[in-house]
Amino acid sequence: MADPEAQNPVAEEPAGPSKSELKKRQKALEKEKQVAEKAAKQQELAAQRAAADVDYATEFYGPLPLHQSQTRPRLPRIEISSLSARDGETVLFRARVQTSRAQGSKMVFLNLRQRADSVQALVVVSPETISKQMVKWTAALADESIVLVQGLVKKTPEPIKSASVQDVEVHVSQVHLISGIDGRLPFSLDDASRPDTDEVVTDADGKAQQFSRVLLETRLNNRVVDLRTQTNQAVFKMQSGIGDLFRQFLSSQGFIEIHSPKLQGAATESGASVFKVSYFKGNAFLAQSPQLAKQMAIAADFERVYEIGPVFRAEDSNTHRHLTEFLGLDLEMTIEEHYHEVMELLDGLLLSIFRGLREKYHNEIGLIGKQFPADEFKWREGPEGTLKLTFRNAIDMLVEDGVPRETLDDINTENEKRLGRLVKAKYDTDYYIIDKFPMELRPFYTMPDPEDPTLSNSYDFFMRGEEILSGAQRIHDPALLAEKMRAKGVDPESMKPYVDAFRMGCAPHGGGGIGLERVLMLFLKLNNIRRASMFPRDPKRLDP
Structure with a gap:
C-alpha cells in the first residue's frame, strides 16, 4: 500500500530575499528618493527664478513721457537743501544724477544734485516695491541725467562727506527719468x-x-x-549778489536806475576801441560805456543815477583781465563842493559790497576757496579808512622799489601788480585808491585840476593790485568840453547832441564805472576774468 504522504507531498514556502537583494533594493529606493528630492529642488529653484524675473516695480521707475505740463505732482516738490529738517518724511524732488555706484545686484547709491546742493540716495531691492530690474535700471542712469525721485528721508549714523547735505540720506521708493544724456559728457x-x-x-x-x-x-x-559745478553755482550766485548790493546801497543814497541805449551814433571816448556795426543805410557804434547818457541825465536834473548793463570794448587784449563785453556798474551824481564827494561815495559803495559779500556769502566763499585757494580779501576798516595815494605817491613807491622813473609816464599792468604787492606789504590792504592822474591819461570829458592843468580830478580804485574802477569829475562847461575834445582829436560836431546838453546848463558832476567781473574775480582770486563771466566774450571767443 502506498504511503499517502508520499502520494500528497506538502508544498514548501518560497525562500525570502537574500541580504544582498535587500541591500540592492534599499539602494534603489534611496536613489529614487535622491532623484525626487533633486527634481523637487530644481522645480523650487525654477519657480524662484521665475518669480524673480517678474518685474513687480514697473510703475515705480522708468522714463517719464515728454513733459508737456500734463499733471501736477501728488506731493509738493522740495529743495535738497531742506532735507536735514525732514527726517522721517516722504519727499519728492527733481535732481541730477551726479554719480551712481552699484553694490552687487541689489543696491545702488546715488549722489543727487540741485545747483550747489547734493544728497546721497540709495535704491535697495525689497519685496513688492523695488525689484532687481529697478535697481539695475537706476544703476545704468547716465551721470547728469535729470530724475524725479520719491523717497523716505532718514538720519545717517555718521556724516556723508561726499554730499553737501551730510546728516540725512534718501531711501528711494520711486525714480523716473525726466531728461537723459544724448551723447557723452565732455568731462566729469x-x-x-x-x-x-x-x-x-x-x-x-x-x-x-x-x-x-x-x-x-x-x-x-x-x-x-x-557751469553745473558747485564752484560755478557759488561764483554766479555771488555775481548776482554784487548787483543786488550795488543797487541796495545806491537806492539808499537817493539814486535811481536808468537804462541807456547800447547803439550810438558816435564813439563814447575815442574811435580806436569801438565796435562799428551796420545800421540801415549808415553805421552805428556799440556803447563803450553809458558815459554820455549818464551825463545827459545829470543835465536833465536827475542828479543821482546808476546803471547795470553791458559795455563793449574793441580792444585786442588777450589777457587774464580783459573782455570785449563785460558788465558795467556805473553811476553819476551832482557835486556840491568837491569831486571827492563822488570818490568818497564810491568808496562807501565798494566797502558796502565787500562787507555784504563776506556776511551774506560766507558759505559760497568757502566752497569756491576749495577749488581756488586764496588769502582772504582784506581792506582797512575803522577811523583810518581806505588807503588813498596820489598818482605821484604811487610812482614814488615804484621808483623806491627799483622801477626807473622815466618808464612811469603811466602805470602798466606789470607795475600795477607790483604796486599792489608793495601796498599790501606796507599797509596790509588789498584795496586802495589812486587820485590825481595826469590829464593826458584821461578821456576828454575829465575835469582838469584847478591848480595844475597837467593833472586831473580823477581817480582809480584797485583790488589786489588791479584796477576795478575808473572815475572823475566831468567837464560841465560846453566851451571847455569842446576844447578838450579837439585836443583829443574828437570833433565836437560829431557829438553835437551831447555837447548841446551842457549848453542848456548842467550842474557840476562826477562819477565812475566799475567792472563787475573784475570785482568778482579779484575778491575771490579766480585768476582769470573768464571764470567770472557766464559766457565770456574776448577777441577769440564769440560762442557759446
Whole structure:
C-alpha cells in the first residue's frame, strides 16, 4: 500500500530575499528618493527664478513721457537743501544724477544734485516695491541725467562727506527719468571741481589716483556743463549778489536806475576801441560805456543815477583781465563842493559790497576757496579808512622799489601788480585808491585840476593790485568840453547832441564805472576774468 504522504507531498514556502537583494533594493529606493528630492529642488529653484524675473516695480521707475505740463505732482516738490529738517518724511524732488555706484545686484547709491546742493540716495531691492530690474535700471542712469525721485528721508549714523547735505540720506521708493544724456559728457563734474593745482587725488583706501585736468578752454567750449559745478553755482550766485548790493546801497543814497541805449551814433571816448556795426543805410557804434547818457541825465536834473548793463570794448587784449563785453556798474551824481564827494561815495559803495559779500556769502566763499585757494580779501576798516595815494605817491613807491622813473609816464599792468604787492606789504590792504592822474591819461570829458592843468580830478580804485574802477569829475562847461575834445582829436560836431546838453546848463558832476567781473574775480582770486563771466566774450571767443 502506498504511503499517502508520499502520494500528497506538502508544498514548501518560497525562500525570502537574500541580504544582498535587500541591500540592492534599499539602494534603489534611496536613489529614487535622491532623484525626487533633486527634481523637487530644481522645480523650487525654477519657480524662484521665475518669480524673480517678474518685474513687480514697473510703475515705480522708468522714463517719464515728454513733459508737456500734463499733471501736477501728488506731493509738493522740495529743495535738497531742506532735507536735514525732514527726517522721517516722504519727499519728492527733481535732481541730477551726479554719480551712481552699484553694490552687487541689489543696491545702488546715488549722489543727487540741485545747483550747489547734493544728497546721497540709495535704491535697495525689497519685496513688492523695488525689484532687481529697478535697481539695475537706476544703476545704468547716465551721470547728469535729470530724475524725479520719491523717497523716505532718514538720519545717517555718521556724516556723508561726499554730499553737501551730510546728516540725512534718501531711501528711494520711486525714480523716473525726466531728461537723459544724448551723447557723452565732455568731462566729469568731479574732474571739473578739483583745484587746478592738484595732480593726484587719494581714494578711500588711501591710494593715489591720477585724474584728468579740465583746461579753461575746454570748460569754456562746454560752458553749460562747466557751469553745473558747485564752484560755478557759488561764483554766479555771488555775481548776482554784487548787483543786488550795488543797487541796495545806491537806492539808499537817493539814486535811481536808468537804462541807456547800447547803439550810438558816435564813439563814447575815442574811435580806436569801438565796435562799428551796420545800421540801415549808415553805421552805428556799440556803447563803450553809458558815459554820455549818464551825463545827459545829470543835465536833465536827475542828479543821482546808476546803471547795470553791458559795455563793449574793441580792444585786442588777450589777457587774464580783459573782455570785449563785460558788465558795467556805473553811476553819476551832482557835486556840491568837491569831486571827492563822488570818490568818497564810491568808496562807501565798494566797502558796502565787500562787507555784504563776506556776511551774506560766507558759505559760497568757502566752497569756491576749495577749488581756488586764496588769502582772504582784506581792506582797512575803522577811523583810518581806505588807503588813498596820489598818482605821484604811487610812482614814488615804484621808483623806491627799483622801477626807473622815466618808464612811469603811466602805470602798466606789470607795475600795477607790483604796486599792489608793495601796498599790501606796507599797509596790509588789498584795496586802495589812486587820485590825481595826469590829464593826458584821461578821456576828454575829465575835469582838469584847478591848480595844475597837467593833472586831473580823477581817480582809480584797485583790488589786489588791479584796477576795478575808473572815475572823475566831468567837464560841465560846453566851451571847455569842446576844447578838450579837439585836443583829443574828437570833433565836437560829431557829438553835437551831447555837447548841446551842457549848453542848456548842467550842474557840476562826477562819477565812475566799475567792472563787475573784475570785482568778482579779484575778491575771490579766480585768476582769470573768464571764470567770472557766464559766457565770456574776448577777441577769440564769440560762442557759446
